[in-house]
Amino acid sequence: MDIELIIFAAVAFFVLYRLYSVLGTKTGAEPPPSVVREATQKRKNSEGSDESNVTPFRPSFTGPGASAMEEISQIDSTFSPSDFTRKSKKAYEMIVEAFAEGDKETLSNLLVDDVYEAYVSAIDEREQNNTEPLRLMRLKSAEIADAELLDGDIGQVSVSFEAQLSDGENLRTAKEIWTFERSLKSSNPAWLLGGVSEAS
Structure with missing residues (x-):
């Protein structure tokens, strides 16, 4: 062994x-x-x-307002259509809820001055008439409908919303165009609601 x-x-x-x-x-x-x-x-x-030789990632600009959004992104490199749409949906929900609750302070941070004044007047009138406010039941869709660049630095992006609202008894479908705007040279990144119109 x-x-x-x-x-x-x-x-x-x-x-x-x-x-x-x-x-x-x-x-x-x-x-x-x-x-x-x-x-x-x-x-x-x-x-x-x-x-x-690697090309930096840039968001895709297609559809309505594509050329204006391209110009906006050249000034604000953080802008992207998909991110804007996502945030606009959140803004829609916050504004509709604040309007229903009569929360003027929240609205003042989300609306341009003249739109804010119109909302405040509507809230005051609603409370005087003891009218039931419309509340958001469901946000069905949100799509960018148009975009503009005004005076070289004012970006405007319009979003088409379709939602179901209720006054407590009746359910209605709302189709509206909300236009958000901001000064692209401002240090404040917030886009404020600058106008509302009915969708055709």
């Missing part, structure tokens, strides 16, 4: 020695250091070139 162990050990040592003699030393097939450095540099230059 001891002789077998000695033989196995000798064989293992021989195999390890042969492996080391091949893998642990340089062979004639190994490129010289200068070639390795040159190849490495070429790879780095190639990677740098590829990076410089």
Whole structure:
């Protein structure tokens, strides 16, 4: 048994020695250091070139108001149609809820001055007449309908909303165009509601 162990050990040592003699030393097939450095540099230059040729991601501007939205994005690089649509839906829900609750403070932060004054007058009249407010049941859809760039820095984006509203007894469908606006040179990123009209 001891002789077998000695033989196995000798064989293992021989195999390890042969492996080391091949893998642990340089062979004639190994490129010289200068070639390795040159190849490495070429790879780095190639990677740098590829990076410089990468086109930065830009949102897709198609459909109504596409050219104006492209102009808006050139001034406000954070603007994207999909993000704007998502935020406009949130604004719609907040404004309808604030109007129903008579929350003038919230409305003052979401509407331009003349629209705010119109909403305040409507709230006051509703309360005087003890009229039940319309509440949002379901926002069915929101799509950008148009966009404009006014005076070189005033962005306007109109969104078509379809929603179901209820006065507590009756359910009605509202189809409206809401136009949001902001000064693109302002440090305030908020888009305010600047107008409401019925959708055709």
